[in-house]
Amino acid sequence: xxxxxxxxxxxxxxKAFRGFSPRQAVVEPWGLAQDRRWALIDDGGKVVTQRERPxxxxxxxxxxxxxxVRLSAPGRxxxxxxVPEPAPTVPVNIFGTKVEAVPAAQTAHDWCGAYxxxxxxxxxxxxxxxxxxxxxxxAEPGEMVSFADGYPLLVTTEASLDALNSxxxxxxxxxxxxxxxxxxxxxxxxSGTEAWAEDHWSRVSIGEVDFRVAKMCGRxxxxxxxxxxxxxxxxxxxxxxxxxxLDGRLVFGQNLVPxxxxxxxxxxxxxxx
Numbered sequence: 001x002x003x004x005x006x007x008x009x010x011x012x013x014x015k016a017f018r019g020f021s022p023r024q025a026v027v028e029p030w031g032l033a034q035d036r037r038w039a040l041i042d043d044g045g046k047v048v049t050q051r052e053r054p055x056x057x058x059x060x061x062x063x064x065x066x067x068x069v070r071l072s073a074p075g076r077x078x079x080x081x082x083v084p085e086p087a088p089t090v091p092v093n094i095f096g097t098k099v100e101a102v103p104a105a106q107t108a109h110d111w112c113g114a115y116x117x118x119x120x121x122x123x124x125x126x127x128x129x130x131x132x133x134x135x136x137x138x139a140e141p142g143e144m145v146s147f148a149d150g151y152p153l154l155v156t157t158e159a160s161l162d163a164l165n166s167x168x169x170x171x172x173x174x175x176x177x178x179x180x181x182x183x184x185x186x187x188x189x190x191s192g193t194e195a196w197a198e199d200h201w202s203r204v205s206i207g208e209v210d211f212r213v214a215k216m217c218g219r220x221x222x223x224x225x226x227x228x229x230x231x232x233x234x235x236x237x238x239x240x241x242x243x244x245x246l247d248g249r250l251v252f253g254q255n256l257v258p259x260x261x262x263x264x265x266x267x268x269x270x271x272x273x
Contacts, residue, residue, distance in 0.1 A: 009025050010186055032187055047094045068080065108122040157193045164252065203259075207264050
């Protein structure tokens with residue numbers, strides 16, 4: 001794996017919204033800086049994602065200096081949302097775990113609600129160092145995560161996507177392929193590996209930053225959502241079910257936990273430790 005390198009970086013400031021691809025990013029203990037520090041919740045406090053609302057794929061969140069975001073979406077005038085002032089928190093239910101977060105301004109709730117035609121609120125994770133521990137079954141003591149699905153970062157490889165697309169092309173829904181990497185909403189994408197090499201990683205370094213590989217990433221219906229149109233198909237879940245089933249889950253990519261701070265940059269060498 002001597003020629004493996006960081007091919008791209010992806011930051012999603014608001015969970016489930018479209019993100020952006022910077023050339024470099026600061027790695028914080030709980031994930032990339034400004035990644036998934038915001039999320040939508042419904043009237044019961046449950047996090048809203050593309051699982052229930054696929055057209056969140058068309059909503060864009062651009063990060064602003066200081067941690068705010070600029071929201072835009074089809075049919076909506078853009079809105080700038082500042083980090084809320086310190087205020088009483090509200091409980092957020094993220095996949096059965098209760099996390100405290102601070103509500104954004106009412107204008108943000110109204111904007112998101114009008115786009116989704118639903119009663120939703122935008123919330124901000126004010127203190128990721130204390131709010132949400134990583135799943136204790138796969139964590140070391142003290143590891144924390146933002147509003148990401150479960151772990152600070154997700155790594156995928158170009159070679160594995162190529163291999164998956166070859167399998168898709170052999171299946172009943174070949175017309176849906178080849179699939180782009182954004183279906184999997186990774187944090188970092190690595191080039192220059194063998195297909196499925198990441199299955200066997202336990203520690204990896206990207207440039208100056210070391211990571212612990214926590215577990216394979218189980219995939220959900222979001223991967224079947226075209227991130228440009230919000231339309232759903234059958235792939236890649238149909239093909240993953242045939243070829244990539246592990247402990248009852250359909251897997252693609254690896255979840256990472258940072259072990260050291262630092263900055264990662266596109267083109268950085270990637271080494272298995």
